[in-house]
Amino acid sequence: MNNILTIARHEYMVNIRRPGFIFTTLLIPALGTLALLIGSFFAGQAGAFFSNVFESESKPVGVVDHAGLFTPILPEYADEYLLYTDEDQARQAVTDDEILRLIVIPATYPAANEVEFVTTETGIAAIDIEDSGSLDRFFIAHLLRNEADPTLSERVLDPYAAQVVNPEGETEGMTGVLNIILGFVVPYVLSIFLIITIFTTSGYLLRSVAEEKSNRVIEVLLSSVSPQDLLAGKVIGLGALGLTQILVWIVAGFGLSGGVVSLLGVMIPLFARPWVFVLAVLYYLLGFILFAVLMGSVGALGSDMQESQQLGGVFTFIAAVPLMFAGLIFPNPNGLIARIFSWFPLTAPTTMMLRLPLSDVPVLDIIISIAGLLITIPFAIWLGGKLFRLGLLMYGKRPTVREIWRQLRAS
Template sequence: MQRTLLVARHDFLRHLRRPSFLIATAALPLLLALMFWFIGVGITEADDAPTEGARQSIGYVDHSGLLASPDPDLAAYLRHFPDRASAEAALGAGELAGFYEFPADYLTGGTVVWVGSATLGAQGQTAVANLVRAGLLAEEPELAAQLMRPTSFEHSTPAASEALAEQPLAEDMLPLMLPYVFAMILYATILSSASFLLQSVTEEKENRTIEIILTSLRPLELLTGKVLGLGLLGLVQVGFWLGSGLLLLQLSGMTPPTEGSTLAWGTIALMFCYYLLGYLVYGSLLAAVGAVVGNVREGSQFVTLLVIPSVIPLWFLGVLISQPDGLLARSLSLFPLTAPVTMMIRAPLTNLAAWEVGLSLLLLAATAAGTIWIASRLFRAASLLSGQRISVGVIMRALRA
């Protein structure tokens, strides 16, 4: 165990001090900070800039005498002027976004003149259209009201969902957000650790260092140390990203919902167990890839193939959320490569059966142990695999060596 921890410490510190790691770790928060800054500047400019035709009043000059007085609620928005000259004076003083001029023959011609540089928005057009309808139907106010408000909606909540509707927003959102958080942490840890593992193992293979190391270490100790050390490095990187993201959210005035949540600590602990076992499975698989391939570029192709199974639950996310106890959800929960993410999604949504959780964890732990054993055998045969074209036969000979 002591030698395993020495390997973990060595790999952790060696990669932690690399400029490439420090730059990559700091780059994402800086990009997020710039993005938040640009968004904030854009929102500020949008708030400071006058909205054309939306916040300023609209005037109208009625030569036809057909239009009614505007609704009292719109009297400050729709201003009546007796003639064009007074409307133009208000427009020149910046009091109006523009004004409509209804000619004396409006009823027969239907032509209306808009005077103004701004483009009138939908709100202004609707207000003027309602004014015209009310004027044309002055003797039939009920019909005018029906045309201006053709539909009236009422909201009714089913009795079965009243309790859910009364729950705080955080109580509804957190069980749905937490699986994404754990899943994204798992993805980020796997992807960030993958490059470290591949780089570390392939470098030691290329310069034959691994052969010297294996003379004083057992393959299992070397593999476990690398997985632990570089996995911890990935967690440090992801933790820094999460902390930076939360800090940026607080600085921008947005905070994730936490108050009112009733998510059980047991559920969080279960999700954390799946996270750890999931990382052990994928981490040992990636280490095995590093022992097999000849260089980082070749290994990155295998990494993509290995990560695909972990994405499968997200392809069926809608089904998993709507049917968390369905056949598909249970099947993906028992398959080791999809179990971590699937169970992270299901755990906050349903009461998982004890036998299902136990069987899923048992299969996942057995897979982790098996992948670690396979990877350690490949580490031991690293010299045999060096310089050879990868094939199933070569790998099988290495496992039997």
């Protein structure tokens, strides 16, 4: 145990000084700072741009009413719509840019629904007219003003307001964009960050093993400690390194966004469903241990750093598969694909970290995935120790699968 802690402390101290680690750890906050700076720099110009757009929108729309249905214009539309009696004068107003556009309603309306839009706008802005809900309301309001009772015309204009509840009749929290961001985007981004740290830190482990193999320090180490202790010490030390990285990112997030936004962004969704947070941490730890052990073992098998990294890439790829299927997991977080990925130990940590913020994951999946990881990890450590011993001392050539198998059975 003493040895494991000594190794863990050594790995932590050595790797935290690596330029690569410092770079990636500071990169994320630096990118955040950059985004803030760019944002505040362009904020002025963007503001001007948007106010221009809205100013042009706020110009009134001219109406020439040959059918007589829109005269006079209802008071609530009087700000936006301006009635012209002289069509030529109205057309001139469009040309002079006094009004946004002109609607000419022929005498044949409403028997025929064709109306003429006169505008200097082109392309998208012109198409937009068709979809304009406010224009629909303008027409409906004037068509119904003498026909129906006020309540009915009110309902025709604004037919329903949705209240989302679950089957138990409880209201589903906040609705709208903010809720989507807080309840789903933030935990999702957090999951991605956790996954990234798993890959980077287990990558350090692979590097550290491959380095000790290439500089032969490994022989001295293995003459002092067992391969299992060496592997365990490295996993703990580099795990602590990964947590340090996350901590730096979170603290930087607080600093950058003035604390409040981060608190809202990170903490509300977590405290709203604390078990999601607990499970996410659990999957993070289990996932890290599994991948660190695997990466450490294959790191020992390659004959040089590059080859070791290629071998480790296989596991990175497997773990990243759920991210590639995110398009399928997103809309259906409890679908068959998501569930199968959750049951397979190598893809379980990533899949579960993606699924947890998205929905109520079936308890069965949580049990199977955690049980699978708990069974796989001791096996991986045992196997890793063997491969370690085998791979570390085979210089110059990579052991064949047959050799590995023979060795595993032999020892």
